[in-house]
Amino acid sequence: KAGVTQTPRYLIKTRGQQVTLSCSPISGHRSVSWYQQTPGQGLQFLFEYFSETQRNKGNFPGRFSGRQFSNSRSEMNVSTLELGDSALYLCASSRGIANEQYFGPGTRLTVT
Amino acid sequence: TQLLEQSPQFLSIQEGENLTVYCNSSSVFSSLQWYRQEPGEGPVLLVTVVTGGEVKKLKRLTFQFGDARKDSSLHITAAQPGDTGLYLCAGVQTSYDKVIFGPGTSLSVIP
Numbered sequence A: 001k002a003g004v005t006q007t008p009r010y011l012i013k014t015r016g017q018q019v020t021l022s023c024s025p026i027s028g029h030r031s032v033s034w035y036q037q038t039p040g041q042g043l044q045f046l047f048e049y050f051s052e053t054q055r056n057k058g059n060f061p062g063r064f065s066g067r068q069f070s071n072s073r074s075e076m077n078v079s080t081l082e083l084g085d086s087a088l089y090l091c092a093s094s095r096g097i098a099n100e101q102y103f104g105p106g107t108r109l110t111v112t
Numbered sequence B: 001t002q003l004l005e006q007s008p009q010f011l012s013i014q015e016g017e018n019l020t021v022y023c024n025s026s027s028v029f030s031s032l033q034w035y036r037q038e039p040g041e042g043p044v045l046l047v048t049v050v051t052g053g054e055v056k057k058l059k060r061l062t063f064q065f066g067d068a069r070k071d072s073s074l075h076i077t078a079a080q081p082g083d084t085g086l087y088l089c090a091g092v093q094t095s096y097d098k099v100i101f102g103p104g105t106s107l108s109v110i111p
Helices: none
Strands: A005-007 A010-013 A020-026 A033-038 A042-050 A055-059 A062-066 A075-076 A087-094 A107-111 B004-006 B010-014 B019-024 B030-039 B044-049 B053-058 B060-063 B071-076 B084-094 B098-101 B105-110
Touching: A005 A087, A010 A020, A010 B060, A020 A087, A020 A107, A042 A062, A042 A075, A042 B098, A042 B105, A075 A087, B004 B084, B019 B084, B019 B105, B030 B071, B044 B053, B044 B060, B071 B084
Parallel strands: A010 A107, B010 B105
Antiparallel strands: A005 A020, A020 A075, A033 A042, A033 A087, A042 A055, A062 A075, A087 A107, B004 B019, B019 B071, B030 B044, B030 B084, B053 B060, B060 B071, B084 B098, B084 B105
């Protein structure tokens, strides 16, 4: 089975811009979770989608949003980028909500 | 509030040494997962422990779930440079449909 794929792997953006990250889960997995990882804050939960519905949300501002499509693929969007948004964004898929997580390689976002 | 704590935060040891890392909480979990993350990659699931007191072995790695399902430990025997990475524990609270990650233990095994 193919693993979780994330695109792009690396991204450089300027403050104030917006960005969209994409995640394709493992075939048959219906849940997709997004995490932000930084050296200072560790792995921070953003949100989880299951069957195209957001089921859980972390403590992030409304600039962070996401969606899931009928084929379980997911996108997350960050608007009005700030320097502090520079991080590794990880997507994880699982069979169901709060199940074992299978992570993609991440998207490294740098905001200048 | 950090629901899951991991200790130590950093660990640097020589190849061949043994080590134990800990994952602690005041909350009860339905199960607990351990992941290892190598630089530039996403975390990889190592094991899931479900029953209080459960012990699972994965080659040189031994995982234990506390009797009260609030804590867990990971013991590595004869560490190798390939064990280097960030070890994350994650507690599952099925009543809240949540997976909560700890801050991780960064392990460096020096040849």
